[in-house]
Amino acid sequence: METQTNYDSLWAQPTTHKVTHGDFYLAARWRKEQPALAVATKTTDFTDVLRQNGVTPLPKGSAKLPLVFAGQGASTDYAHLDAHGKAVVVRRNDDVSDMDQAAAAIAAGAKLMLVVNNVDGRGFRSYNKPFSSTPVRLDVGLLSTDEGEKLVRQAQARGASVTVGSAPVSPYVYDLDRTWHNEIPSHMVVQGSSKNLARVDETFDSPAPGSTGGEFRFDWPTYNNWAIGEMMPEPVRGKRTDWVSTGGFNSWSQSAYADGLVFEAGPKTSYRAGSTQSEEWFKPIERPYLNDVYSMPTRKGDHL
Template sequence: MKVRDRVAVVRRSDSVTPVDQAAAAAAAGARLLLIVNDGAGPLDAWADLAEGAPLPVASVGTDDGRDLLARFRHGGVTTLRVASHPYPVYLYDLLLRHDSSVPRDLTYRPGPDDLARIDVTDRDTRQGVAVDWRNDLSPDETWAVGTPLTQVRAQGSYTTWVTAGPDAVWIEAASLPDLTETGRARSYRLRSSSATTWFAPVQHPRLLGDSVLTLPPSRVGGFISLYGLPAYGDSGGHTGSVFDTGTTVKTALNQGDTLLAEGADQISARVEPGTLAYRLVQDTTRDLPDRPYSTRTHTEWDFRSGHANETALETLPLVQLDYAVVTDLSGKAGRRTELRVAPSHLADVTGSRFRSVTLEVSYDDGATWHRMHPAQGGGDGTRFRLDAPAKAKFVTLRATARDTADNAVSHTVVRAFGLK
């Protein structure tokens, strides 16, 4: 059959995969492959095709496909107008939960009063494809169910509408080929609007205390354990992990001058029952193509811990830091710019206030340091004004925070972001 410069229409087949169908259509010179599904709705051909199919591939459902094939039987020329939208401008993640039994009618027609709007911006420092995905939590918040992965632009924006209300608890995430960022468990108010940004500098060690997908460093009875120390959280308050041989993570737990445990980012140590001061140290390196920022980090957490319940996890009081700086899509900021540093406690850690936040910057990868003076404090963190030298190319940060219980953190992030 001649399909050169035409649309090739095929039925979904158990014996011929979409990969082979696409290869045959491309070899015959087709401009587009249209797969008629024999199941419910259109076929997600992209789930079966490797990235970079040899031609555009689309699908129609059984009913539309039957009507289309009927038109072919009458002969003549059938014209299809095709509009391609490879990346969405909006998404829906909807949740309908029933307790005890499943009703006969499963129709769900949410209106604007039932949803929340989230304006999403992805700001990776290079163009490409990212993946948006979202988990909803079980009513007891002990397990999560994931939604299908949706490809989006790694540098782009879109709007997501989700089921709102206290019974719909979500964990959001976004992934790149070399990085996955995950947010905290949360619900959205009915009719609310919010915004979130993924991947933006400064990428730095960041933990979450309220996510079913990860456990925070904790104490159970006489043991302190780390279940992972994600090292590349972004400016949106997300935790970020890199699974690549181009990265290294080294972690050590100390009590005074005594080394209790060391390893990558999962360690455990038996500790004394009394309340003592501890120090957790993490060093990371990242040497990956086209990743010029956060090439090394050094973090020290000082905290106090005493005997804990033998049957429940007690989150360690590890202070977290978040950063906010305006950069372009390549991760470069103006030479005279403002940087915000905001300390916080993990979920379930209460009872102390922050009493100090400091910042030093370096323009030569940490060889020399400049103490910064806060420009403004407030509920959204402490603001510092940077004035970089004309020849500087990167900004290295060293920030600290301490609370009234003497829990403290010190972050060093080498090449945290670039300069225009």
């Protein structure tokens, strides 16, 4: 099950002994990085904020912004509201589209739009035009309904403000995996260290400095000949330190792309605990070859 951001937690009932009839695997997989957007008031840390796609992040660092509530986020909601230079809270709804909410906030001079989701979970949504790599001139974060409504109540108080931390580029990523075979233990906490992690120094050198793109490290379970995961928007210029699980039942493969320009896929890889290696993306081709993460090319008549 690929839950992404749709669920807060999953539960599994421990087994009392290893299965002897049949066969099953239970795997847990996490990608952890520095939160792109952190939001807090005097009384509450809002821990489930997700920066959305197609937006312009606030500069790196921390800032305190006045906070106001802008209802449904339509242009009429700003008619008698001073939102210039402030963070605005709006409710996601079926009457005002994501792009229209962003356009109204930009026209009102808002610096940040915080959207209260109207369905379970959070998820990633795009606030720029479809199929466009040009972001809107606004930062946008999405909150779950429960936390969002809590923020709405605080935004309606006189003199409300919010402290915002922005990290447009995470300096690190943890790609973690643990698989259990024919058992579900009662204690599933795994502490990361040099005994079960490898370090990968990543360099991304997109051929277009202003281009958006993405990357992901897929896990290949031993019980399936297909990778699990999906590409995620990530910065494609700069350096990053990755820490990756080793051993167990899975191997890894990593892919990266720059929008409209290039897509690259690395081979299946298993890492040795305590090791350090490097990956360079979008560099000049030195030795092209066919790797083992896609089907081999075939020819049928005149078609290759």
